[in-house]
Amino acid sequence: MLSEDMTVEQISEYFNGDKFATQAAGCRVVEGSRGHAICEMELAPVHYNAQGGVMGGAIFTLADFALAIACNIGEEPTVSVSNTIEFMSACKGTKLIAECSVDKSGRKLGFYTVDVRDDTGRAVARMSATCFR
Numbered sequence: 001m002l003s004e005d006m007t008v009e010q011i012s013e014y015f016n017g018d019k020f021a022t023q024a025a026g027c028r029v030v031e032g033s034r035g036h037a038i039c040e041m042e043l044a045p046v047h048y049n050a051q052g053g054v055m056g057g058a059i060f061t062l063a064d065f066a067l068a069i070a071c072n073i074g075e076e077p078t079v080s081v082s083n084t085i086e087f088m089s090a091c092k093g094t095k096l097i098a099e100c101s102v103d104k105s106g107r108k109l110g111f112y113t114v115d116v117r118d119d120t121g122r123a124v125a126r127m128s129a130t131c132f133r
Contacts, residue, residue, distance in 0.1 A: 004034050004074040011069060021065040025058060034074030035102030035112075039066040042095050054091045054124075063114040063127040066098040071110050076133040078110060085127040093118030108133055 002014065011032040021027040025047070030038040039062060041047070047058040063085065071078040096118055103111040110131040116124045 001076055002073045006032070006073065008032065011073070015065070015069060018065060018068065021061055021068075025061045025065075027062050027065040029069060030097075032069040032073055035070055035105060037066045037069035037073075037100045038097065039069065039100075040095055040097045043091070043093075054096070056085075056087060059087065059091075059096065059116055059125050060085055060127070062096050062098045063100075063116055063125065066100040066114050067112055067127070067129050067131070070100040070102060071105075071112060071129075071131045075105070075110070078131045078133045080129045081132045082130040083127055084129075085125055087125045088123050091118045091124050092122055093120040095119040096124065 008029055008031060012029045016022050025041060027039050027041045030040055041062045047054050049055045096116055098114050098116045100112055100114040103113055112129045114127040118124055
C-alpha cells in the first residue's frame with residue numbers, strides 16, 4: 001500500500017515505473033492523495049493524429065495515469081477493470097490536465113471519474129472507471 005503521507009516527488013518517483021505514461025507520453029504528476037490526483041501532459045507532435053487532433057489514446061493515457069495515482073494511494077493495490085471515455089471536444093491548448101476524483105471507494109471496488117481539460121480550460125474528455133482491489 002502506498003502511504004497517504006507521500007510527497008509529490010515521492011509519488012512521481014514511484015509512478016515513473018509507468019514507463020509508457022511517463023517516458024513515451026510525457027505524463028507527470030501535479031498532485032496526488034487518496035482518491036484524488038491531478039496529472040498533466042505537454043503536447044508534442046507525437047500526440048497528434050493524421051487529421052491534426054490529439055490522439056484519443058494520448059488523452060486516455062493521461063486519464064488512466066491520473067486514475068492509477070488516485071486509486072492506489074492509501075489503498076490496497078488497485079487495477080481498473082472497466083473504463084469508459086467520452087471525448088467531448090477537440091483540444092485547443094498546448095497541454096492536457098487530468099483530474100481524477102473518487103466517487104465511491106469500497107472494500108473491493110472503487111468508482112472514479114477523470115475529467116480531462118486543456119490549458120485553455122476547455123473540457124476535452126471524461127472517463128468513468130471501475131477498479132478492483
